[in-house]
Amino acid sequence: xxxxxxxxxxxxxxxxxxxxxxxxxxxxxxxxxxxxxxxxxxxxxxxxxxxxxxxxxxxxxxxxxxxxxxxxxxxxxxxxxxxxxxxxxxxxxxxxxxxxxxxxxxxxxxxxxxxxxxxxxxxxxxxxxxxxxxxxxxxxxxxxxxxxxxxxxxxxxxxxxxxxxxxxxxxxxxxxxxxxxxxxxxxxxxxxxxxxxxxxxxxxxxxxxxxxxxxxxxxxxxxxxxxxxxxxxxxxxxxxxxxxxxxxxxxxxxxxxxxxxxxxxxxxxxxxxxxxxxxxxxxxxxxxxxxxxxxxxxxxxxxxxxxxxxxxxxxxxxxxxxxxxxxxxxxxxxxxxxxxxxxxxxxxxxxxxxxxxxxxxxxxxxxxxxxxxxxxxxxxxxxxxxxxxxxxxxxxxxxxxxxxxxxxxxxxxxxxxxxxxxxxxxxxxxxxxxxxxxxxxxxxxxxxxxxxxxxxxxxxxxxxxxxxxxxxxxxx
Amino acid sequence: xxxxxxxxxxxxxxxxxxxxxxxxxxxxxxxxxxxxxxxxxxxxxxxxxxxxxxxxxxxxxxxxxxxxxxxxxxxxxxxxxxxxxxxxxxxxxxxxxxxxxxxxxxxxxxxxxxxxxxxxxxxxxxxxxxxxxxxxxxxxxxxxxxxxxxxxxxxxxxxxxxxxxxxxxxxxxxxxxxxxxxxxxxxxxxxxxxxxxxxxxxxxxxxxxxxxxxxxxxxxxxxxxxxxxxxxxxxxxxxxxxxxxxxxxxxxxxxxxxxxxxxxxxxxxxxxxxxxxxxxxxxxxxxxxxxxxxxxxxxxxxxxxxxxxxxxxxxxxxxxxxxxxxxxxxxxxxxxxxxxxxxxxxxxxxxxxxxxxxxxxxxxxxxxxxxxxxxxxxxxxxxxxxxxxxxxxxxxxxxxxxxxxxxxxxxxxxxxxxxxxxxxxxxxxxxxxxxxxxxxxxxxxxxxxxxxxxxxxxxxxxxxxxxxxxxxxxxx
Numbered sequence: 013x014x015x016x017x018x019x020x021x022x023x024x025x026x027x028x029x030x031x032x033x034x035x036x037x038x039x040x041x042x043x044x045x046x047x048x049x050x051x052x053x054x055x056x057x058x059x060x061x062x063x064x065x066x067x068x069x070x071x072x073x074x075x076x077x078x079x080x081x082x083x084x085x086x087x088x089x090x091x092x093x094x095x096x097x098x099x100x101x102x103x104x105x106x107x108x109x110x111x112x113x114x115x116x117x118x119x120x121x122x123x124x125x126x127x128x129x130x131x132x133x134x135x136x137x138x139x140x141x142x143x144x145x146x147x148x149x150x151x152x153x154x155x156x157x158x159x160x161x162x163x164x165x166x167x168x169x170x171x172x173x174x175x176x177x178x179x180x181x182x183x184x185x186x187x188x189x190x191x192x193x194x195x196x197x198x199x200x201x202x203x204x205x206x207x208x209x210x211x212x213x214x215x216x217x218x219x220x221x222x223x224x225x226x227x228x229x230x231x232x233x234x235x236x237x238x239x240x241x242x243x244x245x246x247x248x249x250x251x252x253x254x255x256x257x258x259x260x261x262x263x264x265x266x267x268x269x270x271x272x273x274x275x276x277x278x279x280x281x282x283x284x285x286x287x288x289x290x291x292x293x294x295x296x297x298x299x300x301x302x303x304x305x306x307x308x309x310x311x312x313x314x315x316x317x318x319x320x321x322x323x324x325x326x327x328x329x330x331x332x333x334x335x336x337x338x339x340x341x342x343x344x345x346x347x348x349x350x351x352x353x354x355x356x357x358x359x360x361x362x363x364x365x366x367x368x369x370x371x372x373x374x375x376x377x378x379x380x381x382x383x384x385x386x387x388x389x390x391x392x393x394x395x396x397x398x399x400x401x402x403x404x405x406x407x408x409x410x411x412x413x414x415x416x417x418x419x420x421x422x423x424x425x426x427x428x429x430x431x432x433x434x435x436x437x438x439x440x441x442x443x444x445x446x447x448x449x450x451x452x453x454x455x456x457x458x459x460x461x462x463x464x465x466x467x468x469x470x471x472x473x474x475x476x477x478x479x480x481x482x483x484x485x486x487x488x
Numbered sequence: 489x490x491x492x493x494x495x496x497x498x499x500x501x502x503x504x505x506x507x508x509x510x511x512x513x514x515x516x517x518x519x520x521x522x523x524x525x526x527x528x529x530x531x532x533x534x535x536x537x538x539x540x541x542x543x544x545x546x547x548x549x550x551x552x553x554x555x556x557x558x559x560x561x562x563x564x565x566x567x568x569x570x571x572x573x574x575x576x577x578x579x580x581x582x583x584x585x586x587x588x589x590x591x592x593x594x595x596x597x598x599x600x601x602x603x604x605x606x607x608x609x610x611x612x613x614x615x616x617x618x619x620x621x622x623x624x625x626x627x628x629x630x631x632x633x634x635x636x637x638x639x640x641x642x643x644x645x646x647x648x649x650x651x652x653x654x655x656x657x658x659x660x661x662x663x664x665x666x667x668x669x670x671x672x673x674x675x676x677x678x679x680x681x682x683x684x685x686x687x688x689x690x691x692x693x694x695x696x697x698x699x700x701x702x703x704x705x706x707x708x709x710x711x712x713x714x715x716x717x718x719x720x721x722x723x724x725x726x727x728x729x730x731x732x733x734x735x736x737x738x739x740x741x742x743x744x745x746x747x748x749x750x751x752x753x754x755x756x757x758x759x760x761x762x763x764x765x766x767x768x769x770x771x772x773x774x775x776x777x778x779x780x781x782x783x784x785x786x787x788x789x790x791x792x793x794x795x796x797x798x799x800x801x802x803x804x805x806x807x808x809x810x811x812x813x814x815x816x817x818x819x820x821x822x823x824x825x826x827x828x829x830x831x832x833x834x835x836x837x838x839x840x841x842x843x844x845x846x847x848x849x850x851x852x853x854x855x856x857x858x859x860x861x862x863x864x865x866x867x868x869x870x871x872x873x874x875x876x877x878x879x880x881x882x883x884x885x886x887x888x889x890x891x892x893x894x895x896x897x898x899x900x901x902x903x904x905x906x907x908x909x910x911x912x913x914x915x916x917x918x919x920x921x922x923x924x925x926x927x928x929x930x931x932x933x934x935x936x937x938x939x940x941x942x943x944x945x946x947x948x949x950x951x952x953x954x955x956x957x958x959x960x961x962x963x964x
Contacts, residue, residue, distance in 0.1 A: 039851040042852070045851055047655070050659060052659075087857070087860075125635055125639045126899050127638045128640050139638055143630060143631055143632065143633060146630055147626070147627045147628075147629075147630040150627060150841070151627035151629055153623075154620055154623040159601055160601045163601045163602055163603050163694050166602075182530075185741050199835045201834055201838075230833065234685075258530075271625050333638075335638070335839075335841065336643065336840070336841060337837065337839040357706065358710070359675045359676075359678075360813070360840065361675045361838075362837075364812070365811065365845075366839055366842075376519055377519055379561075380563055381563070419752040
C-alpha cells in the first residue's frame with residue numbers, strides 16, 4: 013500500500029472512529045451509522061480506494077455490535093460506495109469521488125410546524141381522531157394485504173371502500189347508490205376537475221352560486237369553462253334565475269357555502285325540473301352535512317333525484333382529517349364508463365394505502381361513532397363561540413346555525429360604515445387569526461359583508477382568546 | 489298499541505330474529521347486525537313507528553351478547569333510524585320511511601380481481617414487498633402521530649420524506665439536492681401536469697423523444713402544449729436535432745424509454761449546453777434507474793447539472809408498489825416558490841397517510857435492502873426470460889439489458905415481413921398477455937418494430953409459460 017493510501021486510510025479511520033452515534037435517538041443506530049459512513053466516504057475524493065477499518069475494530073470504537081457495522085458495510089457495498097477484495101478487506105470504491113455528500117442535517121431539522129390559525133373554516137379537530145383504531149386498521153390492512161390490493165387496481169378506487177361509502181350515504185344522506193357509482197378521488201378539486209374535463213367539456217357555461225367557494229370558480233377557469241355566478245337570496249339559489257344554456261349547475265343545497273342556508277323543497281324540485289328539461293347536470297357539493305345539530309340530516313338532493321341528473325361530491329377531509337386526501341364523487345350510472353375512461357387516461361391520484369383502512373373503519377361502525385362524537389363536540393363549541401360573541405353583538409348579527417363547522421356573521425349597519433369584511437380578515441391574519449370574509453367568495457356587485465368563523469377545529473379556550481383578539485380589531 | 493302497530497311489530501321482530509350473523513366472517517358481528525338492522529328498518533314504510541324487540545330478547549334470538557345489540561340500537565338512534573321513549577322502549581323513527589335500503593351485498597361481493605397480465609411493463613413484484621415492516625411503519629406513524637401530521641400540511645409534502653428522498657437521490661442517483669427542492673406528488677402524470685401548467689405554460693413547444701412514453705404526449709396535449717417528437721438514434725436523443733424554440737425537453741437519459749439506451753456523456757453535456765443557451769428546461773424522467781444489474785447506477789443528468797436547468801422526475805410505483813401513489817419531482821431552487829403557489833392553488837393530491845411510513849422505511853435502511861433484493865431477483869428473472877426466449881431467436885433480436893424491468897426485442901427481417909408489433913400485441917392481449925409494441929410509443933413515420941416484455945413483476949414459471957404462448961403467436 014502506498015504512503016498516500018496509508019495516509020488517507022488513517023484519516024478515514026480517524027473520521028470513522030470520530031462518528032458520534034446516539035443509541036437513544038431516532039433514526040436507529042444502523043441508520044445513523046449508514047448516514048455517517050456515506051457522508052465521510054463522499055466527503056473527499058482522496059478517500060477513493062482507501063481501506064476501511066475492520067468491522068470488529070470500528071464496532072469496538074463506536075461501541076456498537078459488529079453486526080451493525082457489517083450490515084452498514086454490506087449496504088454500502090451494494091450501493092457501490094465500497095468494494096471488497098477477498099482476503100484483503102473493504103475499500104472505498106474508486107468511482108465515487110464524483111459523488112457529492114447528501115446535505116447533512118438532523119432529522120429534527122424540519123421547517124417550523126405551521127399550526128392552524130383560529131377560526132380557519134372547514135377544519136376538523138384532528139387531535140380527536142381515534143388514532144389507535146385508525147393505526148390498527150392500517151396495520152391490519154397492510155400486514156397481510158388482500159390479493160386485490162396487490163393486483164391491478166380499479167382506477168375508480170378500492171371496492172370495499174366504495175361499498176362502505178354507499179352504505180354511509182344511504183344511512184346519513186338518504187342517498188341510495190350502487191358502489192359502482194362511487195368514485196374515489198384525492199380532493200374536491202380533483203373531483204371538480206374530473207367533472208369539468210370528463211363530463212362537461214371546454215367552453216361550456218356552468219351556473220355557480222354567488223357567493224360560492226372561490227376554488228370552484230378557479231377550477232372552472234383553469235379548465236376553460238365559463239362560470240355564470242347567480243346571486244342567492246335568503247332561500248339559496250333560485251332556479252328561475254339560472255341563465256339559459258348552462259350545461260351544469262354547482263350547488264350546495266343542504267348547506268349553502270358559506271352562508272349555511274338550506275334550499276327549500278320547492279326549489280329543489282324546480283332545480284331538478286330544470287336539469288331534466290335542459291338535459292343539464294347538477295353537481296351537489298355536500299361538504300359538511302353530516303354535522304347537523306338539530307333534527308336529522310336533510311335528505312340530499314341527489315337522493316331526491318335518484319342520481320339521474322345529479323352528481324354528488326363528498327370528502328373525508330372535514331369528517332376525519334385533511335391528511336387523508338380522500339374524497340369521492342357519486343355519478344349517475346350512465347356516467348360511470350366515462351369516468352373510468354378518464355381516470356384510466358390521467359391515472360388515479362388517491363393513494364390506495366388509506367383506502368382499505370378507511371373501509372374497515374367505516375364498516376366497523378367506528379366511523380359513525382366518531383362522527384357522532386364530533387357532532388356533539390362541535391355543537392358545544394358552536395354554543396360556546398356564540399356566547400363569547402355576545403360582546404360584539406352590536407357589530408355582527410349572531411345567530412346559531414343548526415349545522416356545519418363555521419358561523420357566518422353579517423355586518424350590522426354600524427360596522428358597515430366603519431370597515432369591510434376583507435379589511436377585518438387581513439388585519440386578523442396579521443394578529444394570527446384566520447377570519448374568512450364573505451365578500452371574498454362573491455364576484456357580483458354589492459357584495460354582502462360578513463365574517464366567517466370556523467369553530468370545529470378549535471378548543472373552547474382557543475375560541476375564547478380568539479374572540480377577544482377579534483373584538484379588539486372590530487372596536488378599533 | 490293499535491293492531492296495525494302490533495302486526496308490524498310482529499313482522500319486524502320476526503325479520504330481526506331471522507337475521508343470520510356469522511361470528512367467523514368479516515366484518516364484525518356488530519357490523520353485520522348493524523347492516524341487517526338498517527336494511528330491515530328501511531325495507532318497509534310500514535315499519536315506521538313500530539317497536540323493536542327488547543335488546544335482551546333479540547340478543548337471545550341471535551345468540552349474541554346483549555351489549556352488541558344495545559350498541560347497535562344506540563348507533564341507529566344516533567343515526568336517526570330509531571327513537572327511544574323513556575319507559576316504553578325503542579321504536580323505528582317515523583321519518584325514515586322515505587329512506588331506501590342500502591343495496592344489500594356480502595362484503596365478498598366485489599368485482600373479480602384483475603391480475604396483471606404477464607409481460608406488463610413497469611410493474612414491480614408487490615408480493616415481495618416486506619409487508620410486515622411496512623405495516624409496522626404505518627402503525628407507528630399514525631398511532632401517535634407527530635404534531636406536524638395534524639397541523640397545517642406543507643403542500644410540497646411531508647418534510648421527513650423529502651429529506652429521505654434527497655438522501656436516497658444523493659446515494660443512488662448521484663443527485664445532491666436540498667429537501668426543500670423535493671416535491672411529493674401522486675404520480676408521474678401529476679408531476680408532468682404541474683410542470684406543464686406551473687413551469688412551462690400553454691402554447692409552448694416541448695421536445696420529446698420518439699419513441700416516448702405515450703402518456704407524456706397525452707399530458708402535454710391535455711394541457712395545450714405542442715409536443716415536438718425527435719427521433720432518437722442508437723445513442724438516444726441527439727441534442728443537435730432539437731428544433732428551435734423548444735421551451736423544454738423531456739428526456740430519459742439514464743435509460744431511454746422504452747428502448748433502454750443510455751445517453752452518452754458528450755450528448756449529456758451538449759444537452760445541458762442547449763438548455764443554458766436557450767434558457768430552456770430539461771425534464772429528466774428517471775423511471776427505473778435504481779434497477780441496474782451491471783456496474784453502478786449511472787449518475788443522473790440532473791446531478792451533472794446541479795439542478796440548474798433540470799427537473800428530476802421519480803416515482804415509488806416501480807420501486808415499491810403501484811398502490812402507494814407517491815411520486816416526486818425535484819426542481820431548481822428558483823422554481824420552489826412557483827411550485828408551492830401552484831400546489832396551494834390546486835391542492836396537493838398525494839395522501840399524507842403513507843408519507844411518514846415511507847420516510848421511516850427509507851431512513852431505517854429497509855428500503856435500500858428491499859431495492860437490493862429486488863435488483864437481485866429481477867436480474868435473475870431477466871436472465872431466465874432471455875434463456876427462455878432462445879426459442880424465438882430467429883424472429884426477435886434478444887440481447888440482455890444491464891438494467892430496467894423490461895426487455896425491448898426488435899423484429900428480425902423474417903418477422904418484419906410477416907406482421908407488426910401492434911398486431912402481435914393485440915393478439916397477445918386476447919391470449920392473456922400484456923405485450924407492449926414499440927411502434928405504439930412512436931408518432932414519426934417508419935416506426936421501429938419491437939416487442940416490450942416486462943419481466944420484473946412475474947415469477948420465472950409465469951414467464952416460461954408466457955413465452956410458450958408468445959412463441960405460438962409468432963409462429964402462426
